[in-house]
Amino acid sequence: MERLGLRKLTIQYGSTTVIRDLHLSIQDGELVSLLGPSGAGKTTILKTIAGLLPPSDGKIYIDGKCVNHLPAEKRDAVLIFQKPLLFPFLNVNQNIGFGLKMRHVDRKTAVRKIERILEITGLNGLGTRKIHQLSGGQQQRVALARGLILEPAILLLDEPLSNLDPGLRGQMRDLICSLQTQTKTTMLFVTHDQSEALSISDRVCLLLDGKLRQSGTPQELFYHPADQDVARFFGCDNILPCQTFLPEQSPNGRKELFAIRPEDIEIRTNNRNQDCIDKSWFNGTVEKIIFEGQLTKLTVSTSPGYDLTVLCRRPSFHPGQSVYLRFPKERIHYFQEPPEES
Ligand SMILES: Nc1ncnc2c1ncn2[C@@H]1O[C@H](COP(=O)(O)OP(=O)(O)OP(=O)(O)O)[C@@H](O)[C@H]1O
Secondary structure (H helix, E strand, O other), X not given: OEEEEEEEEEEEEOOEEEEEEEEEEEEOOOEEEEXXXXXXXXXXXXXXXXXXXXXXXXXXXXOOEEOOOOOHHHOOEEEEOOOOOOOOOXXXXXXXXXXXXXXXXXXXXXXXXXXXXXXXXXXXXXXXXXXXXOOHHHHHHHHHHHHHOOOOOEEEEEOOOOOOOHHHHHHHHHHHHHHHXXXXXXXXXXXXXXXXXXXXXXXXXXXXXXXXXXXXXXXXXXXXXXXXXXXXXXXXXXXXXXXXXXXXXXXXXXOEEEEXXXXXXXXXXXXXXXXXXXXXXXXXXXXXXXXXXXXXXXXXXXXXXXXXXXXXXXXXXXXXXXXXXXXXXXXXXXXXXXXXXO
């Protein structure tokens, strides 16, 4: 069953089109990430779904009903902002129960629901605290609890982890996953952080320049990018012509490109292990080495004039060193070069 449907959604600020012809369908119980760089239009989409911004064109469906004409409070969607917007004069219980009160839910049911949500969001014992007596992470939990308790058709989360420090971010990410599993709430999670999107989602939708460029499982986007831009967004800098590096796999001289992830390139010094160097290996020279912690990033120049990015663990290379490189066949991802503009 479709919980959220966006059909040909176009959104403009004045004469500037930020989102053009967007299609998106989210099924019951799915956790979908809307991923994209800063300024891609992610918040704009969430605000439009929530009813805070009118679309210029297209339709928004929630639970099968077109909601374009409905004001925000009549839509069965809850938006949770980057910075939790809580009532400072109310305590945690009152903040969480606020929406229930507005819906005239009876007191006994409200107390029961609040108790359950405090339990599953790890806020037990904090119900009578005022908001200023909570840490940033606890405040974000209250915001989540306040949204979840309403059991909306869709929960819209706008970068809810970005104000938290890295340790807490991991904990909150795990909490959102477990809340989603427990409550089966359908969620649209906005982030610009690819690792956050890849680790949390059933499905990732990548938004670039106001267009949905690819939608699929985290593994599909990471290992099978639809085009060069998607590949680059996921850190694959090596987009290369087949004719130069893989001539036998480039029939009819077609302008085909392939991508190889930096961590998938095999690299060896060329002064030992000569026995196992066959014609699948080619020469390169290490130009630059950047230590990044778990992995080290190398820039390696090749004789056809293309620089490659290679990631390896604890390498023992130095700048200027000659190396052998190889692209394992099973790690090569092919795509077509876009048509040339006339
Ligand atoms: N009220 C506004 N009036 C005019 N332009 C706006 C307005 N709000 C946002 N924009 C523009 O719309 C584009 C998309 O903004 P939006 O905030 O939706 O991006 P985003 O993907 O959420 O970015 P971030 O990750 O930085 O929050 C940007 O170019 C932004 O400058």
